[in-house]
Amino acid sequence: MKACIKRGANQIGGSAVELTASSGERLIIDLGLPLDAEENNANLLPDIKGLKNKTDDLLGILISHPHQDHYGLGLHIDNSIPVYMSQATADIMDVCVKHNLPNAFAFGNIHIFDDKTSFSIGPFTITPYLVDHSAYGAYAFLIEADGKRLFYSGDFRAHGRKGKLFDGFIKNPPKDIDVLMMEGSCLGREQSTKYPSEASLEAEFEKVFKKTKSVAFIQSSSQNIDRIVTIYRAAKKSGRTLVISGYTGHILMVLNNEHLPSLKWPDIKKFATDSTAPHNITKEMIEQNPSKYVIMFGGLIFNILKSSSLVNENASFIYSMWDGYKELYQERLDLMKEKNVPMYDIHTSGHADIPTLQKFALAINPKRIVPIHTFFPKQFKEVFDNVELHDDKEVFKI
Ligand SMILES: [Zn+2]
Numbered sequence: 001m002k003a004c005i006k007r008g009a010n011q012i013g014g015s016a017v018e019l020t021a022s023s024g025e026r027l028i029i030d031l032g033l034p035l036d037a038e039e040n041n042a043n044l045l046p047d048i049k050g051l052k053n054k055t056d057d058l059l060g061i062l063i064s065h066p067h068q069d070h071y072g073l074g075l076h077i078d079n080s081i082p083v084y085m086s087q088a089t090a091d092i093m094d095v096c097v098k099h100n101l102p103n104a105f106a107f108g109n110i111h112i113f114d115d116k117t118s119f120s121i122g123p124f125t126i127t128p129y130l131v132d133h134s135a136y137g138a139y140a141f142l143i144e145a146d147g148k149r150l151f152y153s154g155d156f157r158a159h160g161r162k163g164k165l166f167d168g169f170i171k172n173p174p175k176d177i178d179v180l181m182m183e184g185s186c187l188g189r190e191q192s193t194k195y196p197s198e199a200s201l202e203a204e205f206e207k208v209f210k211k212t213k214s215v216a217f218i219q220s221s222s223q224n225i226d227r228i229v230t231i232y233r234a235a236k237k238s239g240r241t242l243v244i245s246g247y248t249g250h251i252l253m254v255l256n257n258e259h260l261p262s263l264k265w266p267d268i269k270k271f272a273t274d275s276t277a278p279h280n281i282t283k284e285m286i287e288q289n290p291s292k293y294v295i296m297f298g299g300l301i302f303n304i305l306k307s308s309s310l311v312n313e314n315a316s317f318i319y320s321m322w323d324g325y326k327e328l329y330q331e332r333l334d335l336m337k338e339k340n341v342p343m344y345d346i347h348t349s350g351h352a353d354i355p356t357l358q359k360f361a362l363a364i365n366p367k368r369i370v371p372i373h374t375f376f377p378k379q380f381k382e383v384f385d386n387v388e389l390h391d392d393k394e395v396f397k398i
């Protein structure tokens, strides 16, 4: 089996890997939109034969998880190409289409895989491993072909709400791995830093909610399910009801997990302009008792509330996303500043810190480690043994 990182050897996001078996048949892992792309343009497609017009030797594409930097360029491919993903990835992509989100699309030929259930695509045998990540339904892949074994980590961490998956994984890792292709988003940052856990964030949120005299606003991602659970739990502990957008409620609903917050629960409401449904709540209802609510912003919620009296110095605002997205929410941040709303940054990474990556690599004990999804591939050599660097478009043997 041969591998080629088409994009991602020297950057976070835009990942795409091509695997070629001795038969000449090929499998692609991820087809991400680069994070720095100004628009989702077909010109960004990596040079992979058969993407625009399927060829017989292109067997399919594996999508590790529902983040645009892993599937976004799928918008431009031949609809007949089989695309393999988790049910959660398919469901989240579908909700994005229904809510007309920018760059939303559906793949034409979807196949669903399950955790630890091996399946074959031509000469390739794939075993998906559910991992802890800021995206729901995120997977790593063991891929076997021609007697060789590649492990693709995808994006992962151990400090989220599903940290137990990591503990279980390192106790019983896949064996005899020839190449571990591992993400290194955290490389280049402070090496010994351990990232705060979602559980510790919950305590920080709770503290802010409790000291806030009026409404508490939050800017977070509707698709970061771990964070929504964290916010919900902190709101509940502070005696507040969580108010979410219809889009966030829809995502939670389709994931069909009874442990996730739901609009069927009494302490979660959907922001609306009418109170016809029992789970709806309006601006006027919130204004009657603002200290009873945590409001997670969506576009509509912000547009309706921005001119309301709720935005004042007795409220609070928590920014709970990656710093790099702040420019997308500049209007919200500016308004909070202008109205003297106390502002807080409470966030933790969706990616593993270095101590976690080291535990992961040690457990798998691969013959070679190939960096991907990192701006600092060379730094892998300072932290791990048996590192082999491969630039974008370089073909190498597994
Ligand atoms: Zn990523």
Ligand SMILES: [Zn+2]
Binding pocket: 065, 067, 133, 135, 155, 350
């Ligand atoms: Zn991701």
